[in-house]
Amino acid sequence: DTEVTQTPKHLVMGMTNKKSLKCEQHMGHRAMYWYKQKAKKPPELMFVYSYEKLSINESVPSRFSPECPNSSLLNLHLHALQPEDSALYLCASSLSGGLNTEAFFGQGTRLTVV
């Protein structure tokens, strides 16, 4: 199994809603990542978890809250988002967070905030 699975594929939420994005991998990878990608732009790193601990937070607003309940799962909890947060949210994983490790990406969740 070389897949990173993200759910849901599409999500529409209001600015007062609370929702969560889910990411799962069963490759034994110990580093997991959240990226945000706006249209026609490269992905921007949001968070990195290494061995289930948050190792990088790229100054992401607190309305985005990551969680890594175990080594296979990564969640992104969303609350009080703004329309400008509409984007494709990509999850990735790698064997470790070290040098020269290949990253595997999920299909993404396309989020629309209305």
Next chain:
Amino acid sequence: KNEVEQSPQNLTAQEGEFITINCSYSVGISALHWLQQHPGGGIVSLFMLSSGKKKHGRLIATINIQEKHSSLHITASHPRDSAVYICAVRQLGGTASKLTFGTGTRLQVTL
């Protein structure tokens, strides 16, 4: 100026043509990745390179560390190759987990 530059930004080719996408970077790196992103979003890792050349099917990736340059070649291109191709690097001395992305090359292969 971006640390990772790709050219061309957009590329249209006819089926069967040989395609080259270029990536230049201005920082020291430990590895360079070529990624493919189809419309709809998912990203597929094509190659990870730290030196030399790699081949997988019709795809060939090369890197010249001294010149800070990499190329992705597609032989006998096909419409299903239409996608955005992204070059990304892991910087030396930076956070090992971070990839620095180029802005991508949008490839359209027509019949």
